[in-house]
Amino acid sequence: MPPDATSGSTADTDSLLRPVAVRGERVYVIDEEGNRYLDAAGGGGVVTIGHGVRSVADAVGTALRELPFVHGGVFDTPQSLELAAMLSGSFPGPEQDADVIFTSGGSEATEVAIATARRYWAAKGEPARQTVLGRWHGYHGGTAAAQTLSGNRAPRQAYAATEVPLAAPCYCYRCPFDVEFPFCEVACAHDLEETIRRAGPETVAAFICEPIVGETSGAVPPPTYLKTIRDICDTHGILFIADETLTGGGRTGQFFAIEHWDVVPDMLIVGGGLASGYAPLGALLVSEKVSEEASGADEPLEPTFTYQAHPPSVAAGLAVQQYLERHELIARAPERGEYLTDHLAPLNRIARVGEIRGQGLLRTIELVADKSKRTPIPPESLFVERLFEKLRHDGVIVHAVRGTIDGTAGEHLMLAPPFVITEAEIDRPVHALEDALRSTSM
Numbered sequence: 159m160p161p162d163a164t165s166g167s168t169a170d171t172d173s174l175l176r177p178v179a180v181r182g183e184r185v186y187v188i189d190e191e192g193n194r195y196l197d198a199a200g201g202g203g204v205v206t207i208g209h210g211v212r213s214v215a216d217a218v219g220t221a222l223r224e225l226p227f228v229h230g231g232v233f234d235t236p237q238s239l240e241l242a243a244m245l246s247g248s249f250p251g252p253e254q255d256a257d258v259i260f261t262s263g264g265s266e267a268t269e270v271a272i273a274t275a276r277r278y279w280a281a282k283g284e285p286a287r288q289t290v291l292g293r294w295h296g297y298h299g300g301t302a303a304a305q306t307l308s309g310n311r312a313p314r315q316a317y318a319a320t321e322v323p324l325a326a327p328c329y330c331y332r333c334p335f336d337v338e339f340p341f342c343e344v345a346c347a348h349d350l351e352e353t354i355r356r357a358g359p360e361t362v363a364a365f366i367c368e369p370i371v372g373e374t375s376g377a378v379p380p381p382t383y384l385k386t387i388r389d390i391c392d393t394h395g396i397l398f399i400a401d402e403t404l405t406g407g408g409r410t411g412q413f414f415a416i417e418h419w420d421v422v423p424d425m426l427i428v429g430g431g432l433a434s435g436y437a438p439l440g441a442l443l444v445s446e447k448v449s450e451e452a453s454g455a456d457e458p459l460e461p462t463f464t465y466q467a468h469p470p471s472v473a474a475g476l477a478v479q480q481y482l483e484r485h486e487l488i489a490r491a492p493e494r495g496e497y498l499t500d501h502l503a504p505l506n507r508i509a510r511v512g513e514i515r516g517q518g519l520l521r522t523i524e525l526v527a528d529k530s531k532r533t534p535i536p537p538e539s540l541f542v543e544r545l546f547e548k549l550r551h552d553g554v555i556v557h558a559v560r561g562t563i564d565g566t567a568g569e570h571l572m573l574a575p576p577f578v579i580t581e582a583e584i585d586r587p588v589h590a591l592e593d594a595l596r597s598t599s600m
């Protein structure tokens with residue numbers, strides 16, 4: 159994930175001493191002094207089933223005892239086959255035999271998606287299609303190619319491998335075209351047309367975006383946005399990759415957020431939600447259309463990351479998915495999300511709250527200096543850092559993020575609690591937030 163407002167190494171944030179966490183229990187993290195923190199951030203949208211689930215720890219322990227490692231390019235394991243079948247079956251749209259490539263997280267899966275898109279086009283006899291386009295202000299990972307697509311200004315400058323044109327963000331609260339939906343006719347989606355033109359249509363392999371933006375803004379698209387994106391990709395014959403590293407695995411109430419709009423991408427990335435943080439695990443799901451073509455190329459489709467389909471990680475992923483199913487936790491996300499939204503709504507009256515947005519158990523509170531003008535809070539006031547500190551002091555962890563507007567200006571808080579959170583437990587961060595937002599000066 160991009161650096162959050164509280165993990166940087168600037169002089170100001172160095173003074174924030176991190177507690178030493180020693181244990182997790184459901185929605186709580188406990189530090190070495192016995193302080194209990196309600197993890198309303200879900201570790202940054204990773205933790206879905208909560209901490210300390212015995213069946214998952216047992217599955218990982220068994221894997222470690224029985225088969226800690228085989229190379230995923232050489233062997234399958236019963237767990238990797240079962241989890242791959244489960245994921246393949248969850249590919250949105252008509253049933254198909256989607257390929258599943260396991261990775262250690264979202265960044266690696268993004269890299270594999272880029273390689274797969276290029277391989278698809280090479281196999282189709284159009285090797286010049288090398289470019290994968292992204293959007294300003296999305297986030298696809300910390301590796302060089304993923305940064306190139308990410309459009310998050312600060313890390314992009316440091317890491318991006320090359321410059322590619324990026325499309326406008328879909329961010330209604332601060333529309334880059336200054337028009338409201340539906341009058342905008344999703345101008346931000348149509349900006350992809352212009353971006354393809356700038357890149358040179360014959361060089362474009364794919365477009366990647368987060369259907370609901372995760373950490374960088376939490377922006378939810380208007381109803382026709384993703385369908386328009388799909389149509390533009392189809393018109394130009396380019397592949398559509400949905401990055402659901404943060405939303406995949408049920409956080410928004412569907413296994414994949416894109417299902418809310420009935421849009422079917424060509425590839426899907428799932429990350430933290432796959433193993434709920436019990437092990438590093440991500441996956442790229444490749445539609446039959448793409449995998450049939452791409453695996454017809456000279457090399458096999460799978461890349462050779464040493465830890466791809468790492469047996470204990472895959473065992474964790476399978477045990478987490480089984481736990482989610484057994485306890486019907488994905489169905490709980492919209493219901494708890496609604497409760498969270500209803501109880502956050504009164505916070506809209508607070509001067510510093512610009513907008514509260516999100517879907518299911520992923521909610522973002524954008525903070526502003528002036529509500530009517532939507533002006534950002536001056537960064538030197540360290541408002542979001544002080545809010546985070548106050549909340550942490552009160553035993554509540556939220557995700558505090560800087561750069562909401564353009565990667566530099568603006569700030570927000572993200573809430574992404576584990577799905578097992580109860581209504582009474584939701585009340586706690588809501589009250590703590592209200593208190594912190596009312597009592598922290600700008």
Ligand SMILES: Cc1ncc(COP(=O)(O)O)c(C=O)c1O
Pocket residue numbers: 159160262263264265266268297298299300368372373401402403404429430440
């Ligand atoms: C949408 C999205 N893509 C990619 C990544 C990178 O994933 P990882 O940190 O697991 O490599 C993240 C991480 O937060 C993400 O939110």
